[in-house]
Amino acid sequence: MEIFVITTEAGSIKGFVKNNKIIEIKFYNDYLEEYYDNHTALFYKTIKKYFKGYDVLDELPYEKYFKTVFEERVMKTLKNKVLFGHVVSYGELAVMAGYPRAARAVGTVMAHNNLPLIFPCHRVIKSDGRIGNFGPGQHWKEFLLKIEKYIV
Known part of the structure; x- marks a missing residue:
């Protein structure tokens, strides 16, 4: 490695x-x-x-193993549908992935993301517009959103 x-x-x-x-x-x-x-x-x-x-x-070429079909759908939806400089809420991502009642489960998937730039979980925010948590720290999430010109 x-x-x-x-x-x-x-x-x-x-x-x-x-x-x-x-x-x-x-x-x-x-x-x-x-x-x-x-x-x-x-x-x-x-x-x-x-x-x-x-x-x-x-x-970037990447290798990602998904544990469940749910995880794969959520992560691929995030990667392919939530574009650079845009954000969605956990609930919106759940709906986009085909699981309208799974906002909390989407949050769990985001928390276990080992490729956070490739699968951009920093683009997922709370439904009230606050940026929410990010494993490495809120300052990282703010930093990444500023890079993408999403003003926080």
């Missing part, structure tokens, strides 16, 4: 790559030294470009 590290004003992210596909992204609140090698250069450069405000993350 190869890794890359990107440092931003919000902290650092570490990406894990296996067989030329990204398999996990972790957020850190401290500042790690930036790093990438030949195996991770594409991922590093593409995500750096995202942090400059470009909608480029669909270019």
